[in-house]
């Protein structure tokens with residue numbers, strides 16, 4: 001196995017790390033205290049600078065204006081960007097747009113691409129993905145109540161969704177709705193593009209998650225679809241194939257999350273180490289002299305390294321052998337990296353004491369926002385069960 005990085009990716013990582021530390025970290029304090037909209041003009045300036053540096057949209061194809069990085073390189077890049085809550089947004093690599101762009105690229109018609117894909121990649125508009133419903137189990141999304149009924153040349157959509165991340169301010173939603181109620185459960189739903197200014201698309205509220213309703217890109221919307229009428233041409237991919245496409249979207253989505261979480265691990269670890277060497281525990285000692293904290297640092301280092309290796313190995317497997325070969329590994333890293341991140345964040349918060357609880361560092365923000373990592377894109381339990389089932393099959 002060759003663990004060496006190419007000189008090209010090393011140079012890219014160095015440039016990105018410098019930009020994140022020098023240009024993005026300084027925006028965090030205003031973001032944490034005054035919110036996303038207060039710094040949006042600064043973020044747009046930084047995005048323009050990133051484009052000039054040739055570092056925009058690292059995971060998207062070159063012919064569409066991205067850097068065209070492979071998945072292993074993207075993992076390394078994502079670790080750098082994930083160190084700040086703002087990193088992926090500034091570099092045009094943020095979820096849910098990244099996943100939606102992949103689906104549009106693969107399944108969009110020429111007209112859909114002309115209307116949405118190019119503007120999404122350029123960061124001129126944002127999008128959201130509207131699948132989960134308040135009244136149905138998101139862990140088993142084939143149970144879905146939202147319908148899209150064909151009336152003439154239009155779909156008429158009715159239903160309620162929630163946790164539609166970044167719906168506030170998005171130009172377009174990819175909506176999952178039942179179009180074929182009489183088919184087998186996995187063939188009932190289709191994906192439909194719904195411009196958010198369509199009559200009948202109503203953002204009911206931004207959900208108050210862990211005490212914060214957020215705004216703009218950093219929000220999770222509850223959406224009512226009320227006789228929401230869109231042309232038949234807004235169907236994305238074949239009819240009844242919504243879940244097949246969603247599976248293809250969620251695989252990459254999960255590893256992208258893991259890569260970003262490694263960045264959060266790095267930042268939390270770095271802040272933890274700095275704090276213990278600086279903070280006095282007594283007139284003659286700092287926190288770094290305390291063995292219990294030394295153990296947390298050693299444990300965190302080992303756990304992060306293990307999570308990192310497994311994530312990069314999964315990316316490598318996908319690059320060489322495709323998504324199907326990596327299904328087990330994706331389930332494994334989804335719960336492993338999420339839990340590693342939460343443990344490291346918890347230790348980092350603890351060593352900061354009272355400072356860890358307030359937004360003078362990004363730790364508390366990460367802690368609030370990333371508890372959800374064990375729930376979205378498949379809760380821990382679902383991934384563990386699916387992994388165990390596959391393992392046990394070979395023992396029967």
Ligand SMILES: Cc1cc2nc3c(=O)[nH]c(=O)nc-3n(C[C@H](O)[C@H](O)[C@H](O)COP(=O)(O)OP(=O)(O)OC[C@H]3O[C@@H](n4cnc5c(N)ncnc54)[C@H](O)[C@@H]3O)c2cc1C
Pocket residue numbers: 096129130131132136137138139140162163164165220372375376377378379381382385
């Ligand atoms: C911050 C955040 C962002 C999100 N963003 C989006 C988005 O952009 N678009 C979107 O459509 N959705 C989004 N979601 C929704 C997310 O995908 C669902 O919350 C998730 O799939 C779980 O569904 P649920 O909430 O309905 O929980 P349920 O399905 O009701 O499950 C509840 C719990 O039951 C247990 N459980 C469920 N099934 C099993 C099982 N088979 N075996 C054992 N235990 C089980 C698990 O502990 C699980 O946490 C987001 C969620 C969060 C929290």
